[in-house]
Amino acid sequence: xxxxxxxxxxxxxxxxxxxxxxxxxxxxxxxxxxxxxxxxxxxxxxxxxxxxxxxxxxxxxxxxxxxxxxxxxxxxxxxxxxxxxxxxxxxxxxxxxxxxxxxxxxxxxxxxxxxxxxxxxxxxxxxxxxxxxxxxxxxxxxxxxxxxxxxxxxxxxxxxxxxxxxxxxxxxxxxxxxxxxxxxxxxxxxxxxxxxxxxxxxxxxxxxxxxxxxxxxxxxxxxxxxxxxxxxxxxxxxxxxxxxxxxxxxxxxxxxxxxxxxxxxxxxxxxxxxxxxxxxxxxxxxxxxxxxxxxxxxxxxxxxxxxxxxxxxxxxxxxxxxxxxxxxxxxxxxxxxxxxxxxxxxxxxxxxxxxxxxxxxxxxxxxxxxxxxxxxxxxxxxxxxxxxxxxxxxxxxxxxxxxxxxxxxxxxxxxxxxxxxxxxxxxxxxxxxxxxxxxxxxxxxxxxxxxxxxxxxxxxxxxxxxxxxxxxxxxxxxxxxxxxxxxxxxxxxxxxxxxxxxxxxxxxxxxxxxxxxxxxxxxxxxxxxxxxxxxxxxxxxxxxxxxxxxxxxxxxxxxxxxxxxx
Amino acid sequence: xxxxxxxxxxxxxxxxxxxxxxxxxxxxxxxxxxxxxxxxxxxxxxxxxxxxxxxxxxxxxxxxxxxxxxxxxxxxxxxxxxxxxxxxxxxxxxxxxxxxxxxxxxxxxxxxxxxxxxxxxxxxxxxxxxxxxxxxxxxxxxxxxxxxxxxxxxxxxxxxxxxxxxxxxxxxxxxxxxxxxxxxxxxxxxxxxxxxxxxxxxxxxxxxxxxxxxxxxxxxxxxxxxxxxxxxxxxxxxxxxxxxxxxxxxxxxxxxxxxxxxxxxxxxxxxxxxxxxxxxxxxxxxxxxxxxxxxxxxxxxxxxxxxxxxxxxxxxxxxxxxxxxxxxxxxxxxxxxxxxxxxxxxxxxxxxxxxxxxxxxxxxxxxxxxxxxxxxxxxxxxxxxxxxxxxxxxxxxxxxxxxxxxxxxx
Numbered sequence: 001x002x003x004x005x006x007x008x009x010x011x012x013x014x015x016x017x018x019x020x021x022x023x024x025x026x027x028x029x030x031x032x033x034x035x036x037x038x039x040x041x042x043x044x045x046x047x048x049x050x051x052x053x054x055x056x057x058x059x060x061x062x063x064x065x066x067x068x069x070x071x072x073x074x075x076x077x078x079x080x081x082x083x084x085x086x087x088x089x090x091x092x093x094x095x096x097x098x099x100x101x102x103x104x105x106x107x108x109x110x111x112x113x114x115x116x117x118x119x120x121x122x123x124x125x126x127x128x129x130x131x132x133x134x135x136x137x138x139x140x141x142x143x144x145x146x147x148x149x150x151x152x153x154x155x156x157x158x159x160x161x162x163x164x165x166x167x168x169x170x171x172x173x174x175x176x177x178x179x180x181x182x183x184x185x186x187x188x189x190x191x192x193x194x195x196x197x198x199x200x201x202x203x204x205x206x207x208x209x210x211x212x213x214x215x216x217x218x219x220x221x222x223x224x225x226x227x228x229x230x231x232x233x234x235x236x237x238x239x240x241x242x243x244x245x246x247x248x249x250x251x252x253x254x255x256x257x258x259x260x261x262x263x264x265x266x267x268x269x270x271x272x273x274x275x276x277x278x279x280x281x282x283x284x285x286x287x288x289x290x291x292x293x294x295x296x297x298x299x300x301x302x303x304x305x306x307x308x309x310x311x312x313x314x315x316x317x318x319x320x321x322x323x324x325x326x327x328x329x330x331x332x333x334x335x336x337x338x339x340x341x342x343x344x345x346x347x348x349x350x351x352x353x354x355x356x357x358x359x360x361x362x363x364x365x366x367x368x369x370x371x372x373x374x375x376x377x378x379x380x381x382x383x384x385x386x387x388x389x390x391x392x393x394x395x396x397x398x399x400x401x402x403x404x405x406x407x408x409x410x411x412x413x414x415x416x417x418x419x420x421x422x423x424x425x426x427x428x429x430x431x432x433x434x435x436x437x438x439x440x441x442x443x444x445x446x447x448x449x450x451x452x453x454x455x456x457x458x459x460x461x462x463x464x465x466x467x468x469x470x471x472x473x474x475x476x477x478x479x480x481x482x483x484x485x486x487x488x489x490x491x492x493x494x495x496x497x498x499x500x501x502x503x504x505x506x507x508x509x510x511x512x513x514x515x516x517x518x519x520x521x522x523x524x525x526x527x528x529x530x531x532x533x534x535x536x537x538x539x540x541x542x543x544x545x546x547x548x549x550x551x552x553x554x555x556x557x558x559x560x561x562x563x564x565x566x
Numbered sequence: 567x568x569x570x571x572x573x574x575x576x577x578x579x580x581x582x583x584x585x586x587x588x589x590x591x592x593x594x595x596x597x598x599x600x601x602x603x604x605x606x607x608x609x610x611x612x613x614x615x616x617x618x619x620x621x622x623x624x625x626x627x628x629x630x631x632x633x634x635x636x637x638x639x640x641x642x643x644x645x646x647x648x649x650x651x652x653x654x655x656x657x658x659x660x661x662x663x664x665x666x667x668x669x670x671x672x673x674x675x676x677x678x679x680x681x682x683x684x685x686x687x688x689x690x691x692x693x694x695x696x697x698x699x700x701x702x703x704x705x706x707x708x709x710x711x712x713x714x715x716x717x718x719x720x721x722x723x724x725x726x727x728x729x730x731x732x733x734x735x736x737x738x739x740x741x742x743x744x745x746x747x748x749x750x751x752x753x754x755x756x757x758x759x760x761x762x763x764x765x766x767x768x769x770x771x772x773x774x775x776x777x778x779x780x781x782x783x784x785x786x787x788x789x790x791x792x793x794x795x796x797x798x799x800x801x802x803x804x805x806x807x808x809x810x811x812x813x814x815x816x817x818x819x820x821x822x823x824x825x826x827x828x829x830x831x832x833x834x835x836x837x838x839x840x841x842x843x844x845x846x847x848x849x850x851x852x853x854x855x856x857x858x859x860x861x862x863x864x865x866x867x868x869x870x871x872x873x874x875x876x877x878x879x880x881x882x883x884x885x886x887x888x889x890x891x892x893x894x895x896x897x898x899x900x901x902x903x904x905x906x907x908x909x910x911x912x913x914x915x916x917x918x919x920x921x922x923x924x925x926x927x928x929x930x931x932x933x934x935x936x937x938x939x940x941x942x943x944x945x946x947x948x949x950x951x952x953x954x955x956x957x958x959x960x961x962x963x964x965x966x967x968x969x970x971x972x973x974x975x976x
Contacts, residue, residue: 020758021774024765086753087762093739094766459720561735563713563720566676 004037012036025100028087029107034080038114041076042121045069049125056321057353059130062360066123066367073118080111081388088392090557098550105549108385109378116377123367130360136285139361142317143354144287146347147262148295149314152306152333153343213250220247262286264351266358284358306334315345321357322350382541386476389549390469393556398465402473405466413439434489441485444478447471454555460562468559472552476544483536493529498522573599574648581640587621587786587835589640590614592842594784596647599847603650607780609643614783621786664730666741666817666852667692667715671724674710685710685876687724692818695850697841699867699884701860701968707876708856709747709822715854716744716820730817740767743811747822749795749803756798756806757782757791760813767814781813785839800827804836812843812851819844821855825862833859837866860969861962872968879971887966893925895970896936896947899960918954919947933960940965 008016012032019027052060090096134142224243227236265286311330328345336343359365367373391399417435448471454464486492502522505512573596580589594614597607617636673686685707692698692715700708713719714726717738727733731741752759760778769777782788785805790798798806804824811819819840825833844853857863864870864884872880880887900911915927915934926937936947944963951958964970 017761020761021765022771024762027762027765087758089766090736092763092766093736093742094763095740095768096736557736558734561717561739563717563735565720 007040008033008036024087024094025089025104026107028084028089029104029111030080030083031107031111033083034111034114038117042117045118045121046125049122050129052126052129054126054129054133056133056357059133059356060126061356062123062126062130063365063367065126066119066365069119069122073115076118077112077115077384080115084108084111084388085392090393090553090560093561096553096557098553101550101553102545105385105389105545108388109381112381112384113377116373116381120367120373123365124363127360127363127365127368130357133357136361139354139357140285142320143262143264143266145310145317146264146314146350146354147287147292149310150263150292152311152314152337153263153345153347217247217250220250262289262292263348264354266351266355267362267364270358270362270364306337308334315347318345318347318350321353322346382476386473389553390472390556393553394465394469394560398462398469401462401466402469406470409443410436410440437485437489441481444471444474444481448475448478451552451555454558457559457562460559460564465559468552468555472555475548475552476541477537479540479543480533480536483533487529487533493525493532495522495525495529498525574644574651577644577647581637581644586617586636586640588838589637590617591784591839593640593643594780595842595846597643598780600651601848603647606643606646606650609646611780611783613639613643615788618783618786618788663696663850664694665691666694666730667726667728669714669721669724669726672711672714672721672726673723674707674714674719675722676710683707683876685873686721686878688871688878688881690715690871690881692852692854694817694852695845696852696868697844697866698852698854698869698871699863700854700856700871700873701858701863702856702873702879703972706873708873710876711871711873712820712822712854712856715818716742718744728818741817743814743816743819745804745807745811745819745821745824747824747826749800749807752795752810755792755794756787756809759806759810760791763810764813769814777813781809785809785812801829801832804828808836808839815849816851819851819853819855821853823856823858825857825859833862837862841866860967860972864967870968872971874971880968885966887968888970889966891965892940894938894940894942894944894963894965896938896944897933897960897962897964898936898947898951898958899933901957901959914954914956915951918951918956920950 005013015032016027019032049065054060220243224240224247226234227240227243229235265284267284269281270284271281308330311333315328315330315333328343328347333343333345413436414432417432417439421432421435447467450464451468451471454468457464487495491497498518499522502515502518505515505518577589577592577596580592583589590610590613593610594607597603597610613636620636667690669688669690671687672690673684673688675685676683688711690711700711702708710719714721717728717735728738728741731738754762757778760781761774764774764777782791785808787802787805787809790802790806795803804827808824821840825836828836840853840855844851855863867884869882870880870884870887871878898915900914912927912929912934915936916924919927919936923939923942924936925939926935928935928937938947944961948958948961
């Protein structure tokens with residue numbers, strides 16, 4: 001502790017004394033030291049993030065570091081809680097001011113929320129550094145360059161050529177050609193076409209069209225793999241031989257395409273932040289599929305004109321992102337392409353690296369999802385502040401009992417619900433889930449209703465303390481729970497009814513003129529329900545904070561002031 | 567003599583004496599009682615601070631020139647007080663003697679594994695400015711009664727109320743300071759705790775600084791202000807508990823066996839401080855404490871309660887105890903060269919006290935307890951023993967002490 005004290009500037013220590021003497025409740029929250037140490041820790045985390053090795057070929061995963069950094073953040077949180085619970089106004093029977101208690105709650109809430117800055121700091125620092133590995137413009141150019149040469153680097157799932165079962169002449173011949181470890185290309189990234197026209201029209205053949213060739217090819221691959229490597233009953237050397245010949249025929253006689261909006265393009269669409277609270281889905285700034293197709297089609301017409309410079313350039317770009325491409329030469333790429341062999345350049349592997357850089361550029365991480373994190377951080381901080389507020393102001397024994405009760409009650413209700421509703425003759429009776437839901441809900445309501453009776457107590461009662469603690473925890477969310485139950489179980493907003501009506505009409509006549517208007521109505525209703533649920537959630541929390549928090553604090557203060565029975 | 571004159575007289579006597587510790591403490595107390603003497607209060611605090619530092623440095627109770635210089639400064643402060651105190655108009659706002667706790671037929675029952683215990687019924691009234699001593703053997707309900715006074719334990723029958731503090735248990739607790747027998751662990755430094763406790767009771771800003779500083783100097787805790795609970799001896803833990811309570815000026819101070827672990831000097835110092843704090847003109851406190859040290863408690867207490875098997879054998883003013891007695895009781899121990907010669911001592915005593923009309927002479931094994939008719943006073947007994955040439959190593963007149971009640975079973 002003394003060592004930590006040396007890290008605190010004199011001015012802050014003087015301010016600490018001032019707070020202690022003038023604003024004891026605020027002082028007890030340690031917000032001033034908390035902010036200072038968070039500043040120091042964040043600086044430390046930032047420096048750590050800056051010192052980590054980051055280059056194109058190798059860099060840490062910001063999401064992973066975000067996860068790891070939550071461990072020291074939790075340790076710091078534990079330390080902070082320890083410091084915060086040491087001094088309590090109510091336990092010293094100090095003067096109580098309702099708004100001061102709300103302020104205290106808010107300070108706790110903000111303090112906890114700020115602890116989240118530690119994992120965010122490391123995650124965002126790393127993401128920022130990864131973003132700066134390569135400039136946006138250069139990155140797009142390099143991705144496009146790789147995509148233009150994509151068809152030369154064959155990559156796909158192999159089929160079971162290594163199976164010793166059902167080997168044929170063809171197998172043996174293939175094996176001979178693949179003595180250096182080549183695999184035949186597989187199904188997932190290849191689309192074969194009978195003609196260029198079929199290739200051009202492929203997206204139009206959605207319904208009532210003959211099966212596309214690449215679909216036939218995929219089926220053959222699957223059938224071959226089953227015949228050679230499936231269950232014993234499915235193995236058939238003869239059929240394997242037949243399918244292998246068919247596969248070989250398709251591969252040798254039809255052009256194939258593996259451009260689908262750029263093999264190396266990390267994401268087709270991406271969210272982009274357009275403000276602090278808003279973001280938009282925007283297309284990625286890479287060459288479009290159609291432009292790449294034009295180039296591909298042109299190359300198909302002139303297969304002999306393989307541009308070696310482009311291949312070398314693509315290999316160089318890939319090498320800068322992924323180290324194992326350097327062992328492959330331009331010549332080997334040309335040979336492998338001609339022989340329909342998988343590329344040994346590993347150039348496709350750099351796609352993963354490109355994707356990770358693109359993630360960093362877009363801040364496309366779970367932890368950077370503003371609204372998700374907003375909910376997580378605020379609701380977690382609110383709940384922890386709630387628990388700390390209770391723990392600070394009432395005896396720890398009922399607090400502990402409350403936790404145990406909250407763990408045991410669901411188990412007991414579940415067991416009882418099975419016991420009372422199981423019917424061996426007719427199967428299960430009532431849905432145990434429903435029983436649990438309603439049991440919990442009514443227990444919550446009864447706990448909240450009993451809370452005011454604490455004012456009538458003449459002596460301390462542990463049971464009343466436990467009930468009040470649980471009621472205190474539940475009350476901010478009871479409106480939200482009520483709305484959710486009424487909505488999901490009783491359809492009070494009529495969403496299910498409207499949905500059913502639309503389904504019925506559609507089943508009867510899917511071109512019914514009423515459908516568009518009803519669908520718009522449904523959409524509007526869903527927006528309204530979302531708004532009501534949000535109001536119930538945040539409104540309940542606000543109501544608790546500004547109205548009911550003081551009430552429960554008074555209950556706790558009264559409970560701990562009452563004389564004990566023994 | 568008015569209170570102010572009495573204070574001046576007391577101070578003058580103290581600063582001319584040799585007990586600088588007491589003199590500086592009382593200077594602070596008296597200046598604190600009169601807000602008009604704030605500047606002198608600061609001077610007294612400075613003097614006390616210097617005294618504490620000098621004592622801590624081992625200045626041998628400030629003897630010699632250092633002590634003389636201190637005495638001179640103390641006298642000059644007293645002179646200033648004398649000049650100003652007479653011109654002061656209205657006295658302090660709070661007057662001693664207000665009832666802060668009253669209980670009628672207060673009863674508490676415990677039952678455990680066939681063992682039943684009933685404390686009470688007890689009638690009790692606590693007033694500000696008074697010290698009430700609670701005595702009795704172990705397991706006779708002293709802590710039970712104290713916890714009830716402190717609002718920590720509910721009663722089964724009877725009535726208890728706090729006239730100045732209302733009915734809300736939280737508000738009641740705001741006026742009560744409870745110091746249990748075993749100090750409950752606290753966290754942070756002594757200074758932090760004092761500042762915080764004072765601040766949460768509404769003593770803020772400069773007042774907080776002043777009050778904490780005053781308390782630290784007054785109780786001689788300045789050099790311990792940055793220590794933590796684990797770094798203090800049990801004696802200083804108790805002093806700190808006292809500091810933590812008096813810093814916010816409670817109405818009732820409840821102490822359970824506070825001096826049990828203190829050495830003799832610390833006991834006297836502690837009880838002396840309690841007496842002065844309770845009798846403060848500006849912030850009188852009602853003190854109730856339990857103890858086994860009967861004589862020390864009787865020396866400082868205004869009222870005494872003796873509990874036996876949960877029942878009050880005596881409850882009233884200390885000097886009202888057994889005023890209508892028929893006999894006097896003395897405790898005697900002779901200076902004997904042979905410690906085992908009790909029979910010899912007894913024979914000597916009987917012979918020496920022949921003229922003192924001995925009613926009883928009991929040998930407790932350690933001392934003799936002599937009972938005489940009421941008209942035979944300590945003067946007669948001592949004279950008789952002296953005339954017989956007996957040397958005394960211990961003599962105490964317990965005729966008006968509740969100590970007599972302890973002996974009723976023995």
